[in-house]
Amino acid sequence: xxxxxxxxxxxVQSGRGGPFAALVVKDGRVxxxxxxxxxxxxxxxxxxxxxxxxxxxxxxxxxxxxxxDFYTTCEPCPMCLGAIYWARPARVFFASRxxxxxxxxxxxxxxxxxxxxxxxxxxxxxxxxxxxxxxACFRAWSEKKDRIEY
Numbered sequence: 524x525x526x527x528x529x530x531x532x533x534x535v536q537s538g539r540g541g542p543f544a545a546l547v548v549k550d551g552r553v554x555x556x557x558x559x560x561x562x563x564x565x566x567x568x569x570x571x572x573x574x575x576x577x578x579x580x581x582x583x584x585x586x587x588x589x590x591x592d593f594y595t596t597c598e599p600c601p602m603c604l605g606a607i608y609w610a611r612p613a614r615v616f617f618a619s620r621x622x623x624x625x626x627x628x629x630x631x632x633x634x635x636x637x638x639x640x641x642x643x644x645x646x647x648x649x650x651x652x653x654x655x656x657x658x659a660c661f662r663a664w665s666e667k668k669d670r671i672e673y
Contacts, residue, residue: 524594524618526553531571531596534558541629543571545595547579547588547612554591555579571595572603576610586673588612597624600631601638 530544541559548554557574561567572595580586593612595603598621607615625632633646642649664670 524596524616527556527594527596528618530556530558534560539563540569542627543596545571545575545593547575547591547593549579549583549588549591554582568602570600570603572599573606576606580610586610592616597621597629600629601634 527544527546530546531542534540534544535542539558539560540563541561543559544557546553546556555575555578557571557576557578559571560569560574563569572593575593575595576588579588579591583591588610591612593607593610593615595615595617597619598617599607599615600621621631624630637645637647642651
């Protein structure tokens with residue numbers, strides 16, 4: 524965790540991004556690390572956790588982090604939490620809390636609030652269209668004999 528905190532501070536001081544960093548460790552060895560680079564890359568998904576997951580998966584040649592420990596400098600936001608669950612590490616360790624991030628101007632409480640609202644009532648309205656047609660995507664997947672399950 525000390526390395527992640529150091530990386531987050533370096534990230535702020537260099538001007539590359541926000542005060543967040545994450546590491547993926549397997550068998551006592553760092554296999555991926557990342558720092559927030561949202562503003563540097565103009566990529567709203569470039570949170571430290573996502574960057575670290577991408578680096579670790581590339582290094583491991585896998586889309587899952589089986590047997591890995593995940594270290595992040597802050598309790599993950601909803602997007603990162605979802606990415607972590609999809610990556611399936613063995614354990615997650617975090618340093619600061621979401622409330623600490625909110626106090627510094629990084630508040631994701633509104634996302635949790637939005638998730639509880641009906642689709643049409645959200646700040647960004649969601650509208651279902653072409654559902655029946657889109658089910659062809661799932662039929663194609665179900666019929667694919669050599670699919671890789673995840």
